[in-house]
Amino acid sequence: MELTKRQRDILDGREGDVKAKIMKTLVMYGETFGSEKMVDITGKYGHLVTSFGLSVMKPVYDLMDTLIDGGAVSSQPFSVDPRPLESCVPRNLIQDIFFRVMYSKQDDYDKQLKALGIMGDDAYTCTCYMEEVGNIPKEGDILSWAESSAVVYANSILGARCNRNSGILDLFGSIVGCVPYFGLLTDEGRKASWLIEVKTSKKPEAQLLGSAIGMLVMEDVPYITGMDKYFSALDDDAKAYFKDFGAATASNGAVGLYHIEGLAPEAVKQGRTLLKDGYKTFVIDDAVLAETEKNYPVIWKDVNAKPKLAFIGCPHLSRSQLIAWSDRIDEALGRKGAKKVSVKTVITAAPAVMNRFKEEEKGRRLLAQGVVLSHICPLMYMNNPQCATMPVITCSNKLRTYTSARYYKEDALLEMITGGER
Amino acid sequence: MKRVFKGRAVVKGNVTAEALVSKGGFNTLASYQHSLMFGDKNGKCSDQNNQDLYKKPMAGKALCMPQTIGSTTGGLVLYCAASMSRQPACLLFSKEIDSLAAAGAILADVWTDNSMPTVDNLGSEFLDYVQTGDTITVYEDGSVEVIRS
Numbered sequence: 001m002e003l004t005k006r007q008r009d010i011l012d013g014r015e016g017d018v019k020a021k022i023m024k025t026l027v028m029y030g031e032t033f034g035s036e037k038m039v040d041i042t043g044k045y046g047h048l049v050t051s052f053g054l055s056v057m058k059p060v061y062d063l064m065d066t067l068i069d070g071g072a073v074s075s076q077p078f079s080v081d082p083r084p085l086e087s088c089v090p091r092n093l094i095q096d097i098f099f100r101v102m103y104s105k106q107d108d109y110d111k112q113l114k115a116l117g118i119m120g121d122d123a124y125t126c127t128c129y130m131e132e133v134g135n136i137p138k139e140g141d142i143l144s145w146a147e148s149s150a151v152v153y154a155n156s157i158l159g160a161r162c163n164r165n166s167g168i169l170d171l172f173g174s175i176v177g178c179v180p181y182f183g184l185l186t187d188e189g190r191k192a193s194w195l196i197e198v199k200t201s202k203k204p205e206a207q208l209l210g211s212a213i214g215m216l217v218m219e220d221v222p223y224i225t226g227m228d229k230y231f232s233a234l235d236d237d238a239k240a241y242f243k244d245f246g247a248a249t250a251s252n253g254a255v256g257l258y259h260i261e262g263l264a265p266e267a268v269k270q271g272r273t274l275l276k277d278g279y280k281t282f283v284i285d286d287a288v289l290a291e292t293e294k295n296y297p298v299i300w301k302d303v304n305a306k307p308k309l310a311f312i313g314c315p316h317l318s319r320s321q322l323i324a325w326s327d328r329i330d331e332a333l334g335r336k337g338a339k340k341v342s343v344k345t346v347i348t349a350a351p352a353v354m355n356r357f358k359e360e361e362k363g364r365r366l367l368a369q370g371v372v373l374s375h376i377c378p379l380m381y382m383n384n385p386q387c388a389t390m391p392v393i394t395c396s397n398k399l400r401t402y403t404s405a406r407y408y409k410e411d412a413l414l415e416m417i418t419g420g421e422r
Numbered sequence: 423m424k425r426v427f428k429g430r431a432v433v434k435g436n437v438t439a440e441a442l443v444s445k446g447g448f449n450t451l452a453s454y455q456h457s458l459m460f461g462d463k464n465g466k467c468s469d470q471n472n473q474d475l476y477k478k479p480m481a482g483k484a485l486c487m488p489q490t491i492g493s494t495t496g497g498l499v500l501y502c503a504a505s506m507s508r509q510p511a512c513l514l515f516s517k518e519i520d521s522l523a524a525a526g527a528i529l530a531d532v533w534t535d536n537s538m539p540t541v542d543n544l545g546s547e548f549l550d551y552v553q554t555g556d557t558i559t560v561y562e563d564g565s566v567e568v569i570r571s
Contacts, residue, residue: 059505146494166497166525254491
């Protein structure tokens with residue numbers, strides 16, 4: 001790989017042994033993918049996937065100490081994925097003991113993140129690109145991010161350029177200020193090898209559509225048509241929809257970039273010239289989505305168990321989604337003559353988004369209806385073995401993929417949490 | 423019966439181990455989540471969506487797959503598995519390695535004492551042929567020998 005003088009100096013140890021090792025890692029990583037050069041990061045902020053002080057992840061924290069002690073801190077401020085815990089989220093005594101043991105490194109890790117360059121105390125969210133959070137890359141920006149849902153959103157909806165970097169490598173790029181040039185950073189790597197025609201009878205559930213496409217195309221780039229029937233512009237609702245869609249493509253498959261005809265920035269500019277020669281075509285209709293949903297395994301011990309907890313907001317919700325859920329829950333409760341949700345329900349959003357929402361009438365109304373408003377990572381909550389054995393429901397396909405939480409479409413979940421029968 | 427496949431050595435090394443085969447994408451986080459969290463030294467696979475591997479031990483196995491999928495913690499998870507000596511003996515990919523698996527393999531190689539020899543581009547024929555339980559020998563030049571008794 002051809003390196004600039006600065007990059008070569010780092011590799012040769014002129015900025016210390018730790019940075020030299022970091023650069024060696026990045027060079028090996030780039031060379032694996034035929035990268036011939038490193039390019040400077042142009043995004044203002046980084047984003048890290050590792051937010052949790054999980055006691056068994058000691059190797060990560062030891063590595064962070066090595067970085068800090070070696071003076072290898074981030075050259076740019078960064079946000080990070082959500083914290084695992086918040087006192088308002090329901091837990092019993094045993095679950096609480098498990099949480100305390102599991103995440104006993106949280107305070108220490110928070111201190112490490114401060115030393116490494118986190119943006120602020122509230123910069124813990126998987127949706128760092130929300131206006132309230134402020135980590136919004138510009139079109140064309142080169143990033144060194146991880147968090148699969150954030151990377152796919154930054155690439156697809158914001159038009160930034162970022163590979164699906166792993167945790168640790170996200171920070172490595174931010175420390176030395178450059179990343180190897182390959183894959184989704186290149187024009188060729190952003191071309192689509194699938195034409196996906198969405199021909200459903202109504203707007204598909206975002207996370208179900210994303211799941212079906214992710215499982216089909218895996219790591220490939222899909223060019224998706226038919227969504228202009230449901231969205232006329234890339235407004236807040238569309239952005240929230242594609243946030244959830246992308247999270248499912250990335251967790252159920254390995255999608256790092258998708259193009260939406262007529263809506264996403266590159267598809268608007270380049271249209272079907274984004275399709276590679278010899279691309280494959282697949283039609284998604286109601287039957288495909290029904291089959292996809294039918295094949296999700298249910299790993300509850302008692303598949304007929306009454307749900308004890310519901311999670312909404314993986315990835316974290318936008319403000320417009322919080323408002324929409326508040327209205328939907330209020331309408332459903334009113335229709336049934338109920339005042340409070342019948343299943344403990346936790347709705348999550350970024351701290352800055354949630355704190356503002358809690359002060360609004362619709363936020364206060366949700367709290368009065370028994371809904372918990374939090375900024376945790378539901379996935380980290382479900383990692384607690386005492387929580388994993390609970391019958392938890394969710395409308396998040398990402399949460400379903402990584403935990404024992406059972407997936408329901410939003411309308412079905414709404415009926416369940418407001419007292420309806422399953 | 424013996425067959426030899428030739429791929430590209432991403433992380434060079436020689437190792438012999440028993441094959442563990444995932445015909446679909448290997449979700450690293452979902453697969454390793456429970457074993458890392460709960461101290462299972464055998465690295466039993468916890469990915470409910472992967473019926474080829476679910477509940478099977480992965481530590482010390484020759485993990486054969488098309489690619490890895492899922493969370494971008496993937497490389498970090500492999501790094502932790504290697505740091506805690508619960509890593510697969512080697513990683514064998516029928517397709518070109520993906521960025522998360524590459525990160526994990528390289529992090530383990532550069533930052534731990536438990537390197538995982540890693541070979542990609544072995545071709546779909548490799549994944550069609552290899553079966554869980556086969557004996558696999560990986561060579562530095564990216565050759566992979568599959569022996570079925």
